[in-house]
Amino acid sequence: MRCPFCRHSDSRVVDSREVDEGQVIRRRRSCSKCSRRFTTVEEAVLAVVKRSGVTEPFSRDKVVRGVRRACQGRPVDEDAFQLLAHRVEESIRTTGCAEIPSHEVGLAILGPLRELDEVAYLRFASVYRSFTSVEDFEKEIADLRTVRVVESRPEPGASGQ
Numbered sequence: 001m002r003c004p005f006c007r008h009s010d011s012r013v014v015d016s017r018e019v020d021e022g023q024v025i026r027r028r029r030s031c032s033k034c035s036r037r038f039t040t041v042e043e044a045v046l047a048v049v050k051r052s053g054v055t056e057p058f059s060r061d062k063v064v065r066g067v068r069r070a071c072q073g074r075p076v077d078e079d080a081f082q083l084l085a086h087r088v089e090e091s092i093r094t095t096g097c098a099e100i101p102s103h104e105v106g107l108a109i110l111g112p113l114r115e116l117d118e119v120a121y122l123r124f125a126s127v128y129r130s131f132t133s134v135e136d137f138e139k140e141i142a143d144l145r146t147v148r149v150v151e152s153r154p155e156p157g158a159s160g161q
Contacts, residue, residue: 003031004038011038018044046092047099055099058092060085063105067113070124074117084112118144 001011008031015028025042046058063085071081088108092100106128114121125131125140 001029001040003029003034003036005036006031006034008033044093044098046089048102048105049099050102058089058100058105060089063088063109067109067116067120067124070113070127071117071120074120076117076120080116084109084116087112114144114147 002009003011010032011029012032013027014030014037017026018024019026025044027040027042028037029040030037047055048058049055060082064081067081067084088105091108092105095104110121110125110128113124121144122137122140126137129136129140131137131140
């Protein structure tokens with residue numbers, strides 16, 4: 001880390017603490033040349049472990065591209081894609097894990113996508129879950145209908161007014 005005062009490339013960490021529930025790391029550093037102190041703020045890196053074992057940084061853009069593909073031809077605006085990607089990242093970060101399997105990213109996408117657009121959800125789920133037959137689609141549609149019925153029921157004790 002370069003010193004912002006003398007531009008020397010060697011500094012040592014004097015103090016380190018996590019902020020925002022581990023999402024950000026603040027480090028107090030001391031320059032080995034001019035001895036001045038400065039603070040750096042680093043966002044905790046979230047890594048995705050792919051099926052092949054390769055690890056890469058989490059990318060909201062990749063989530064948006066996948067969801068956009070599933071929503072092609074559907075009435076979904078750009079803000080909705082960005083909000084969904086934000087929700088996915090937040091749900092992954094709340095696990096507290098620095099590395100997360102790509103399978104978990106897909107699961108984190110399915111819930112918000114179902115709320116956003118059911119047709120896009122079916123498209124995404126068919127690829128993500130590797131549907132191989134019409135029965136797979138029928139089962140998923142039946143599950144969607146069940147969820148819709150459960151969500152539309154009034155809560156016990158709620159009045160109709």
